[in-house]
Amino acid sequence: MTLDITGLKVTIGGKEILRGVDLSLEAGRVHGLAGESGSGKTMTGLAVLGLLPHGARVSGGISLGGRDLLALSPKELNQVRGGEVAMVFQDPATSLHPMLTIGRQLTEHMRHHLRLGKAEAKARAVDLLTKVRIPGAEEAYGRFPHQFSGGMRQRIAIAVALACSPKVLIADEPTTALDVTVQAGVLRLLRGLCDELGLAVLLVTHDLGVMSAVADEVSVMKDGLVVETGPRARVLREPSHPYTRALLDSLPDHQEPAQDGTGRDEPGEGER
Amino acid sequence: MQEQEGAALPPRPATPLDGGGEPVSPGPGAPPARPAARRRGGHPLARFLVRRILMAVLLAWGITLVTFVLTNLVPGDPVAANLGQRALGDPAIVAQWRADHGLDKPLWEQYLLHLQGLTHGDLGTSQQSHRPVSEDLAEFVPATLELAGAAILVSLVLGVAFGVVAALRRDRLPDHLLRVLSLIGISVPTFWLALVAFYVFFYRLQITPGSGRVDPALGAAPGVTGLQTVDALLAGRWDIFVSAAGHLITPALVLALYTIGLLTRFTRSAVLEVLGQDYVRAARAKGLPGRVILFRYVLRSALVPIITVAGLAFGSLLSGTVLVEAIFAWPGVGQYAYKSATTLDLPAVMGVGLVVGIVYLVINLIVDVLYGIIDPRVRLQ
Incomplete structure (x- = not known):
């Protein structure tokens, strides 16, 4: 099942948070959503589940296998939450x-x-x-x-x-609050579950290292808009948007994003 | 490649809901989480209980010491308060009276005798009623407990319900109405409200019975608890129950109004605080029905500050009973305490002090145990 977000706009208190976001998630693929704080990554994730803060106005389309999630009644939405689309905070x-x-x-x-x-x-x-x-x-x-x-x-x-x-998993910065030593283990788990269960995963992160480790597609957000989207290798190696290039340049020591896997062994004792 | 600033565990925002239980988060390298405390024998909740009860016993002894010392420190001569002018003029009578009441012995010896008496429930003899203080208390304490207990029950039910409604309808009409109501409840003096309620409902409208605990024509319900409503129910005497409940309702409501206002305010802010927590959003993301989230996720956390305030409020309820009892002629310990204090009836004053102290102790014990039941972090420390 695919999740398609088209022209998603969110306004909170007169302020435009999202200004027309387009994203597409496919089963068995991890879609990385990068961008700095305040660029609207998390809001995009919350909008899918209808968990935006009170007083938010939403327009555009979020369709899950052809069903418009924005048009659901609260009861139907509760069926989707947890049942078809789940979230990791x-x-x-x-x-x-x-x-x-x-x-x-x-x-x-x-x-x-x-x-x-x-x-x-x-x-x-x-x-x-x-x-x-x-x-x-x-x-x-x-x-x-x-x-x-x-x-x-x-x-x-x-x-x-x-x-x-669920068919879709939205992971909002799932490793940000964790020790570096255990981040890789959690990412590898997410990747494995995605492959095994055919989940469509939206991985929200500000960390391009995390992104390069597990994402199949990468989208980059800035000021409520997706400025670049494409397969990981292309976006991270040949960024076409200047903002993506700036993000990559800001990585310490211009590290080359890893090609595959997590690049780290499963941490041992530390995590138990 | 993963050395980014977000890697370190951010400090968890402290909330009053954390109570005393510091969340234990063993970092890498720490020993694996202990399998509760089961290893060291006994259910963790049982061990927690035993610890708290031992503490309570120690505190009870402390209360005897404090009530004794305070009672003997007050200025004022119990002899002068209890003997008439003529008797006071006669040194022999005064000496005899002092000897009879053990006042001629040194203070530490008086305290030891007092403690010794306590071990067989002997609180001395009241100089006013000429009855054992324990008998007086057995008569008056249940009346006060019934009044204060009814008041705290009403406060908890209404206060928590109002607070939840106010929080869920934040900044809308119900919230504004409840804010005004709770402010009235907090600011109106209890004695004034008692007088007004007595005048309006008894004297003017004549819909509530007047003074006392039960219609004298019916007589008191036979029973062991001393709580008229409970005894009547246990004895199956509906007529007495209706009469006792009718007598109870006005003073209990008057007494409860302040606590209702207080609990409404506290519950509202506690619920709002919890509603903003991540785990409530996570529960919403799971698609659980609203009532499950409210009762299982929100109220459970909010209960910790609520029971703290309710425990403290019970204390102020007890002191509030003195005035309410006087106005509704409720034969409780408040009136008894007032009379014994004004006549320097030291054994009675000590007895009241001890009982009130122990009631506080029991309330605190209950609150502590409730913490342990509600919050696993408290009992699994």
Whole structure:
């Protein structure tokens, strides 16, 4: 299933945040969305789920497999949220509820969307935790977020997002709040899940290093507009827009973005 | 290639909702998260409880010391307050009275005797009622607890409900109306409201019963708790329950109004604070129905500051009862405390101090335990 964003405009309090964004996500592909803070990357992600701040005005089109998400009733939108489009947030220390068990946060929407029984949901949750490589998944099920490290929490947040088998995953700066040593592991996990489950992933990041590690396509945003879009290799090697070139030049030591993989080994003890 | 500025873990914004529980986030290299505290035996909540109860016992002993010392420090001669002019002129009578009440012994010995008495529930004899203080208290304390308990229940239900509505309808009509209501509740003096309510509902409209706890014609409900409404229900006496509840409702509402206003304000700000949290947005992104998000995600976090304030408010409710009891002729401990203080009836004053201190202690214990139940970070420390 594809997600097509066309001419998306968002205005909050008279200020134009997005000025006509076009993006297209395909199943099994990671689409990187780069740009500096305030360029509208996150707002684009939130707009897809209808999670924009109060008082935001939206126009344009967001179509998921031919259905216009902007025209849905609140109830239908709730079916899409979590069920078809899921989101991973920037900081897993704040995006998981500190007072609810991992199991509860994993199964609640499963039971709601997929109408699973308690035991089924639990079995599925433990499977998911294993899939995102949480050691001792069975035991982790009954624990609380503060008992896990940052990298583990983000893996759990990814498991939560994937619980209802969504088609589209929006990852908003999923590694920004993590230690450098665990970033690669989380990215590799995202890439692997994208390939394995045929997810369409929108990876929002300001970090071109992250982008070059996992994205298939790259779009660059500036001031609420997509200024350049294309396959990773082309955009990162032969940028056509001056802004993209400036972004690349600002990388420390003009590092050559890596060609493939994460370029790092799975961190070992550090993340556990 | 990944050495960018965002790599470091940003400090988590501190919110009052964090309570005392510092989130533990072991960095890389730290030992793996402990499997709760189960290893060290016992359910974590049970161990948490035991710790808090031991603390409470220690504090209870502290209360006996403080009430004793304070009571004996007050200026004023209990002899002068209790004996008549003629008796005061006779040194033999004065000495005899002092000996009878143990006032001739050194203070530390008086305290030890006081403690010894406490161990078998002996609080001394009231100089005014000539009855054991424990008997007096057993009669008056339940009346006050019933009044204050009803008031705090009403406050919690209405205050939290109003606060949630105000937060969800922020800056719209319900919010503005509730803001005015809660300001009125906070600023109107309780004794004035009590007088007005008594005048309007009893004297003018005659829709509420007047003074006392229950219609004297019916008699008190037999029972162990001393709470008329509960005893009546337990005994299956509907007539007494209706009468007792009717007597209770006006003073309880009058007493509750301040707390309702307070809790409305606090709940509103606590809920607004939680609504802005990432995990609420994350819950929305999961497509959960609004009521699940409200009750499970928002209220759960908001409850921590709410119960803190409710616990403190119960304290001010208890002191508020003195005036309300006087106006509604409610035979509670407030009136008893007032009488014993003005007559320097030291055993009674100490008894009241001790009971009120212990009530505070129990409230705090309940609040602490609720923290532990609501927030795993508190009990898993």
